[in-house]
Amino acid sequence: MSDMDYVFAVARIRVKEKYLLSDADVSQMVSMKDDRSVLGFLEDRGWGDSASSGNADAVLQKEEEKTREVLRECAGNSDIFEILSLPELYHNLKAGIKEVCTSEANGRAFYPVPKYGREDMLRILTEKKFDALPEHMRAVAARALEVMLQTRDGQRCDILVDRACLDAMAAAGARSKDPFIRDYENSQVAVTDIKIAVRGERTGKSREFLREALAPVEGLDVRRMAQAASEGRDSLLLFLSEHGYSEAAEAIKESPSAFERWCDNHLMKTIRPQKRNLASVGPVVAYYLARENEIRTARIILTAKANGFSEDATRERVREMYV
Amino acid sequence: MSTGFAIALIGAALATALAGCGSAWGVGVAGQAAAGVVSEDPAQFAKVLILQLLPGTQGIYGLLVTFITLSKVGLLGGAPAVSMDTATGLAILAACLPIAIVGLVSGLHQGKTSAASIGIVAKRPDQFGKAMLFPAMVETYAILALLISILSVSNVPV
Numbered sequence: 299m300s301d302m303d304y305v306f307a308v309a310r311i312r313v314k315e316k317y318l319l320s321d322a323d324v325s326q327m328v329s330m331k332d333d334r335s336v337l338g339f340l341e342d343r344g345w346g347d348s349a350s351s352g353n354a355d356a357v358l359q360k361e362e363e364k365t366r367e368v369l370r371e372c373a374g375n376s377d378i379f380e381i382l383s384l385p386e387l388y389h390n391l392k393a394g395i396k397e398v399c400t401s402e403a404n405g406r407a408f409y410p411v412p413k414y415g416r417e418d419m420l421r422i423l424t425e426k427k428f429d430a431l432p433e434h435m436r437a438v439a440a441r442a443l444e445v446m447l448q449t450r451d452g453q454r455c456d457i458l459v460d461r462a463c464l465d466a467m468a469a470a471g472a473r474s475k476d477p478f479i480r481d482y483e484n485s486q487v488a489v490t491d492i493k494i495a496v497r498g499e500r501t502g503k504s505r506e507f508l509r510e511a512l513a514p515v516e517g518l519d520v521r522r523m524a525q526a527a528s529e530g531r532d533s534l535l536l537f538l539s540e541h542g543y544s545e546a547a548e549a550i551k552e553s554p555s556a557f558e559r560w561c562d563n564h565l566m567k568t569i570r571p572q573k574r575n576l577a578s579v580g581p582v583v584a585y586y587l588a589r590e591n592e593i594r595t596a597r598i599i600l601t602a603k604a605n606g607f608s609e610d611a612t613r614e615r616v617r618e619m620y621v
Numbered sequence: 622m623s624t625g626f627a628i629a630l631i632g633a634a635l636a637t638a639l640a641g642c643g644s645a646w647g648v649g650v651a652g653q654a655a656a657g658v659v660s661e662d663p664a665q666f667a668k669v670l671i672l673q674l675l676p677g678t679q680g681i682y683g684l685l686v687t688f689i690t691l692s693k694v695g696l697l698g699g700a701p702a703v704s705m706d707t708a709t710g711l712a713i714l715a716a717c718l719p720i721a722i723v724g725l726v727s728g729l730h731q732g733k734t735s736a737a738s739i740g741i742v743a744k745r746p747d748q749f750g751k752a753m754l755f756p757a758m759v760e761t762y763a764i765l766a767l768l769i770s771i772l773s774v775s776n777v778p779v
Contacts (some may be wrong), residue, residue: 305650305736309657312743576737 301578307372308577311585314368315573317344318585318621319592324599328612340596354600358593365589365616372582375592381470381479382586387432388463391439394419395455399446434469438462457511464490464513478572478580482587487515487567492538492546494526496557499534503527517542520554554616562617566591570620588620595619622703625710626694632710632717636770639721640683640763643728647676651735658743668749669739675752675756676731680722682767686720689774704778709779716773731759760769 319327323343327336337354340346346357373379384385384437386409393407397420408416414431422428423443429438438458446455464487471483491512498508508524526537531550538547549560565587572584602612655669688697690713695701738752 302650305653306657306660309654309736309739310661310744312740313630313658313661356628576733576740 300324303374303577304372304579304582305577307374307579308575308581310372311368311581314585315588315621317595318588319343319595319619320621321619324592324595324616324619327596327599327607328616329410330603333600336596336600336603345596354604359598360595361593362587365586365593368589369586372585373579377470378479378579378583381467381474381483382583383409383411384467384470385463387414387435388459388466390414390419391431391435391442392456392459394423395439395443395446395459396424396452398443399450408412428552434466435462440442457507460494461511461513464515468513476579478569478575478578482565482568482583484516485565487513488518489564491515491518491520491523491562492543495523495534496550497525498524499531553614559615559617562591562594566618566620573620584620591617592619623705623707623710625705626701626703626709627689628710629694629705629713630696632714632721633687633694635714635721636686636690636717636724637680637683640686640724640728641680643725644677644683645728647728647730647732647735648673648733651676651739654687654736654739658739662743662746664697665742665746667747668742672735672739672742672753672756675735675760676728676752678760679720679728679731679763682720682763683724686717686767686770686774689771690717693774693777693779695779703745705779709777710775713774716770716777718770719766719773720763720770723762727759727763727766729765731756734759 306385327339330336330339332352335350337357340351340357341351350356350360369379369382390408390411391414393404397403397407397416408419414450414487418430422430423439426440428439431439438461442455442458445451445458468487471480471487474480491555494511495508498511503511504535505524505528508527509521510518512524514520523534523541526533535547535550538544538550546557546560546564549557568585569587572580575581593604598615599612602615651673655673658665658669689695694705734756738755741748741752749778
């Protein structure tokens with residue numbers, strides 16, 4: 299599809315953007331006394347439906363379904379749905395491998411990805427019919443399943459699959475004709491690499507472990523980052539500050555939750571210019587990501603309120619909104 | 622029929638054809654955007670319809686110049702100047718070109734601007750007045766071209 303084919307979809311999205319939560323709405327939700335007030339506020343804004351009323355999980359799940367439906371309607375025949383569902387697809391692979399190897403059924407661990415939901419994934423892995431998977435998943439699925447069956451090392455299995463997911467995202471971004479998709483996938487892989495490096499440094503992972511886990515990405519020397527993370531926190535912070543991620547370094551110094559918030563806010567910054575784009579798939583994808591961000595934020599606030607977190611502790615965890 | 626008369630008719634045809642193409646594209650793009658807004662918020666129908674129609678004026682300007690040209694060469698009056706010399710025919714063709722070319726280009730750009738303004742109405746319906754000014758600015762150049770074409774066609778001695 300050419301960019302001008304998205305004029306109708308972008309106009310639809312502009313109307314829908316009016317109903318996105320703003321930073322002021324989120325601030326109001328944080329100030330509410332309990333999770334029931336927050337849920338009531340969201341339901342007044344049209345979240346959920348009659349069947350999900352009063353049930354926070356059901357309301358959020360309904361909103362996720364609505365968002366996916368909008369993306370399906372607006373993105374048309376583009377491959378964007380496939381690109382955006384890569385993390386969910388690889389997550390299902392991990393969940394499938396663990397279920398096959400441990401025989402512990404957990405239906406809630408799977409995302410409802412078309413063609414690769416729980417039943418499909420378990421059948422493919424049990425029968426070892428890896429050809430039924432997308433081409434970029436076949437080799438890693440076979441290898442991760444073998445590692446899990448032979449060593450029962452769940453962490454090693456996760457690293458293999460997560461790295462393959464990052465490589466697939468980077469490749470999908472590089473293949474995309476849309477500069478926004480390229481930028482977004484590049485940012486997402488870079489941010490995920492930084493997350494892995496930070497967690498690896500905290501848990502004392504070796505340089506070899508980090509090099510295997512980090513996916514190469516434009517604008518970030520992951521070999522040097524792995525080296526820095528293996529040397530310690532100060533070395534990693536210095537590396538990030540010198541490579542254009544000084545805000546990330548500051549957030550890491552502040553707290554783990556501040557760093558998690560920086561990760562999401564950084565991605566939000568990447569998509570924000572799409573508010574001014576007239577015709578391309580960019581605004582449609584940006585709306586989808588903005589909705590995911592606000593659903594995630596609503597979940598954080600609802601959980602924080604249900605568990606009696608203070609207003610300040612909750613505020614530290616909420617993300618910046620798209621609008 | 623002389624070559625000059627044929628060239629004059631080509632000028633008349635280009636005025637309607639090119640300006641009409643620009644308008645058709647512009648109204649089409651703005652129409653897609655308008656339909657997108659109405660699919661989510663039918664209350665904005667009247668506002669987005671006005672914005673959709675703005676790029677349609679170039680086609681009308683082209684038609685007007687074509688009528689004046691056809692009248693000038695006597696085709697509408699029943700006495701066509703079939704013996705028109707080549708220089709006069711070329712002069713009439715040149716007179717038609719401003720609205721033909723500017724009509725095409727401004728129609729394309731006004732369509733895009735209208736679609737962008739429809740985006741403003743989608744998010745802020747109360748800003749309709751301001752939103753309408755942006756595509757209206759593009760209209761200025763179609764009007765200038767129309768004036769030059771009309772003055773030129775009218776004053777070419779036949």
